[in-house]
Amino acid sequence: MTETHIDEAMTDQRMHIASPHEILPEPTLSRLPWYLAYVSLLKMRRVAYVSSTAIARGIHLDASMVAKDLSFVNVRGKTRIGYEVMELERELRSFLGFDREHNAVMAGVGSLGAALIADSGLQRYGLDIVAGFDVEQTIIGTIISGVPVFDITQAAEVCADMHADIGVIAVPVEQAQAVAETLIEAGVSALWNFTPCRLLAPDDIVIQNTSIYAHLAVMYNRMNAKKTDIKR
Amino acid sequence: MTETHIDEAMTDQRMHIASPHEILPEPTLSRLPWYLAYVSLLKMRRVAYVSSTAIARGIHLDASMVAKDLSFVNVRGKTRIGYEVMELERELRSFLGFDREHNAVMAGVGSLGAALIADSGLQRYGLDIVAGFDVEQTIIGTIISGVPVFDITQAAEVCADMHADIGVIAVPVEQAQAVAETLIEAGVSALWNFTPCRLLAPDDIVIQNTSIYAHLAVMYNRMNAKKTDIKR
Numbered sequence: 001m002t003e004t005h006i007d008e009a010m011t012d013q014r015m016h017i018a019s020p021h022e023i024l025p026e027p028t029l030s031r032l033p034w035y036l037a038y039v040s041l042l043k044m045r046r047v048a049y050v051s052s053t054a055i056a057r058g059i060h061l062d063a064s065m066v067a068k069d070l071s072f073v074n075v076r077g078k079t080r081i082g083y084e085v086m087e088l089e090r091e092l093r094s095f096l097g098f099d100r101e102h103n104a105v106m107a108g109v110g111s112l113g114a115a116l117i118a119d120s121g122l123q124r125y126g127l128d129i130v131a132g133f134d135v136e137q138t139i140i141g142t143i144i145s146g147v148p149v150f151d152i153t154q155a156a157e158v159c160a161d162m163h164a165d166i167g168v169i170a171v172p173v174e175q176a177q178a179v180a181e182t183l184i185e186a187g188v189s190a191l192w193n194f195t196p197c198r199l200l201a202p203d204d205i206v207i208q209n210t211s212i213y214a215h216l217a218v219m220y221n222r223m224n225a226k227k228t229d230i231k232r
Numbered sequence: 233m234t235e236t237h238i239d240e241a242m243t244d245q246r247m248h249i250a251s252p253h254e255i256l257p258e259p260t261l262s263r264l265p266w267y268l269a270y271v272s273l274l275k276m277r278r279v280a281y282v283s284s285t286a287i288a289r290g291i292h293l294d295a296s297m298v299a300k301d302l303s304f305v306n307v308r309g310k311t312r313i314g315y316e317v318m319e320l321e322r323e324l325r326s327f328l329g330f331d332r333e334h335n336a337v338m339a340g341v342g343s344l345g346a347a348l349i350a351d352s353g354l355q356r357y358g359l360d361i362v363a364g365f366d367v368e369q370t371i372i373g374t375i376i377s378g379v380p381v382f383d384i385t386q387a388a389e390v391c392a393d394m395h396a397d398i399g400v401i402a403v404p405v406e407q408a409q410a411v412a413e414t415l416i417e418a419g420v421s422a423l424w425n426f427t428p429c430r431l432l433a434p435d436d437i438v439i440q441n442t443s444i445y446a447h448l449a450v451m452y453n454r455m456n457a458k459k460t461d462i463k464r
């Protein structure tokens with residue numbers, strides 16, 4: 001039974017090799033980092049080979065879904081042995097874009113913005129924050145965790161000089177839309193939006209929303225629902 | 233036409249008033265913070281009333297969807313006038329749980345964990361980080377942005393003393409699952425997971441995944457897809 005699953009995974013994979021430029025379904029894309037995290041763990045434990053079935057068992061997911069998801073990645077496993085752990089880790093990192101450097105600017109270096117600049121984790125996942133912007137005169141001209149802070153009016157010049165393609169937005173709600181427009185005019189092609197606002201932008205701009213406060217709302221709601229369940 | 237939409241919204245709303253303990257569809261829950269952000273903006277601009285149609289127009293969403301979403305919130309608008317801005321803001325904040333204090337502990341006060349502790353924004357959204365945990369002896373016993381750091385082995389005692397119900401996890405991949413289990417044993421009922429790992433937990437534990445690195449992967453992929461589009 002287990003072997004059959006592995007065989008299916010291998011076949012699947014040979015048929016559907018996709019380039020990272022293809023648009024994948026977002027659920028698949030969001031699961032791939034789980035597999036990467038698990039495979040990194042196996043590497044630390046010096047495991048040499050792993051099957052998609054074993055990954056599925058390790059993180060409690062459906063085996064055929066894992067096999068299907070991995071079929072998008074440019075890596076071939078061996079029947080009855082599985083994937084080479086080191087190769088799978090390398091290919092997942094590459095497929096997810098974590099091994100390439102993406103230059104980004106941070107708009108808003110207040111509490112959350114400064115925190116994100118300080119998070120060295122982002123660099124390990126391919127995001128290099130090369131400059132910060134703010135409107136606060138006391139912050140402009142300073143250096144935060146090695147990153148120089150400029151006046152937002154210099155956005156176009158700084159983005160061009162530093163080859164920044166991504167604008168991270170962590171400004172107060174009332175400035176979010178205007179700052180998004182300034183960054184788009186400055187030439188970025190993607191906005192990573194940490195504000196709770198819905199940003200409006202032309203179709204050719206990628207917008208990634210990471211509203212951590214919205215996630216809080218979802219979590220509180222689920223907690224309340226479970227409490228109500230228990231009381232019933 | 234516009235008036236008709238407002239009327240529909242009002243009717244809808246009288247029929248479906250829900251308690252915050254009801255499980256809402258996650259897409260609705262995730263949109264409510266957008267409305268809150270927009271309504272907060274209107275409040276700053278001293279606007280007194282707003283219709284669901286005007287909110288929809290302001291953030292480019294479908295008017296009937298906004299009306300339906302707002303029908304879950306305990307607030308009544310007036311036909312042809314709309315919602316009172318201050319009341320709608322207050323009710324949205326309350327409905328989303330942002331006006332209540334939720335005590336949380338932070339497991340892992342490295343780069344990302346320390347950054348999240350320093351983010352005063354979380355407190356405005358109802359999350360009060362009351363203690364940190366780490367395994368690093370040089371950090372244990374210190375105070376980070378006002379928050380004391382304890383040895384993770386003291387989790388049960390600290391969570392009980394500080395009435396902490398939520399465990400935020402920002403530890404390295406190889407410790408994520410073990411730390412999740414320690415926090416669950418310590419009595420938390422929800423885990424806010426910032427690691428790229430899939431955590432396994434009993435059904436009565438709420439798990440909220442906020443893998444900001446997975447969002448990066450989605451953004452990189454969309455950027456590549458658009459570049460390929462342009463070349464074609």
